[in-house]
Amino acid sequence: MKTLIYDVRELNDDNLKKIDEAAIILRNGGVVAFPTETVYGLGADALNHKAVSKIYEAKGRPSDNPLIVHISDLEQCYSLTDGFNETIEKLAQHFWPGPLTIIVPKSNKVPDITTGGLDTVAIRMPDHPVALELIRRAGCPVAAPSANISGKPSPTKGEHVVEDMFGRIDAIITSGDCKVGIESTILDLSEDVPTILRPGILTPEELSKVMGKEVIIDPAINKIRDKDFVPKSPGMKYTHYAPNAEMIIFQGEKEKVITEIERVKEQKEKEGYKVGIMLYDDQSYLEAAHELFAQLREFDKQNVDLILAGALNSDDSIGFAVMNRMLKSAGYIVVKV
Ligand code: TXA
Ligand code: MG
Numbered sequence: 001m002k003t004l005i006y007d008v009r010e011l012n013d014d015n016l017k018k019i020d021e022a023a024i025i026l027r028n029g030g031v032v033a034f035p036t037e038t039v040y041g042l043g044a045d046a047l048n049h050k051a052v053s054k055i056y057e058a059k060g061r062p063s064d065n066p067l068i069v070h071i072s073d074l075e076q077c078y079s080l081t082d083g084f085n086e087t088i089e090k091l092a093q094h095f096w097p098g099p100l101t102i103i104v105p106k107s108n109k110v111p112d113i114t115t116g117g118l119d120t121v122a123i124r125m126p127d128h129p130v131a132l133e134l135i136r137r138a139g140c141p142v143a144a145p146s147a148n149i150s151g152k153p154s155p156t157k158g159e160h161v162v163e164d165m166f167g168r169i170d171a172i173i174t175s176g177d178c179k180v181g182i183e184s185t186i187l188d189l190s191e192d193v194p195t196i197l198r199p200g201i202l203t204p205e206e207l208s209k210v211m212g213k214e215v216i217i218d219p220a221i222n223k224i225r226d227k228d229f230v231p232k233s234p235g236m237k238y239t240h241y242a243p244n245a246e247m248i249i250f251q252g253e254k255e256k257v258i259t260e261i262e263r264v265k266e267q268k269e270k271e272g273y274k275v276g277i278m279l280y281d282d283q284s285y286l287e288a289a290h291e292l293f294a295q296l297r298e299f300d301k302q303n304v305d306l307i308l309a310g311a312l313n314s315d316d317s318i319g320f321a322v323m324n325r326m327l328k329s330a331g332y333i334v335v336k337v
Contacts, residue, residue: 063116177290
């Protein structure tokens, strides 16, 4: 398949024309990758069964793993859910556009393929001028998972999307680095207690403050799962963010972790391994979020065989969110030192 590439950095007249072309592709049932503030998305008309099926095909994504529906205007929410209420309104006022996805009961307008057969739908308004302009011009809500091949780290740079999706979809809009670098916080509002199903840079404390009630974190996050486990978010059960290299996380006192990583590195290099090291400063977890997926892809490019990573402090909300991605990347291999 021929894939058009539109590079769009700022919203000048030339670039708005490119966005218009991409919007027409979406409206006609095509698949277009586009930037958001979190990671790049792989978009199609969320209300068009056939268009959405092309996303699953391009990603190699299991069909029971639902997609997030992206909107540019709060009014689009009214027709996607039967359960619109004050809480949604409040959250939207505070956090949209932004890295928050809400799970709410779906309306019958949303096709089953978009929600993986669930009776709830995930909705988010991304905080990126190109994404908002694209959705607005397409005139439809846009279903979009992260624009990576299923199982690979999410794309945070235009070139990552080109690597994974060139030849598989109709068009890619590249627009430099994604500001945040990890995916949105997913908040399930479909049950009594609001529950975070995927941690992100919006923290439970911030959400709780705006809603005026307690928000809990799904205890299934960051747990190794047995074969009988049925997660609330179908995406939880699949392999994620896996680099080609084997990855090990070292957890413990900072100094000990560094000493152990250096020891293992030396030993493994003697055995002929190419070793990559991933260490983040406690003071800059936002930076870690921004770097993580790009770093994993960079190790793959350099043919690294083994990644040795220092654990982040999970008492910090953003540390917890980044650590969640690292644990998945490493297949939950953690060594305590
Ligand atoms: O930041 C993001 O959220 C990015 C950008 C592109 O917006 N999107 C993203 O989509 O990360 P994806 O498909 O890679 O991850 C969405 C996750 C999946 O784990 C999926 O299982 C879960 O959201 N999900 C979607 N709809 C759901 C629903 N109705 N109930 C529970 N989980 C749902
Ligand atoms: Mg994803």
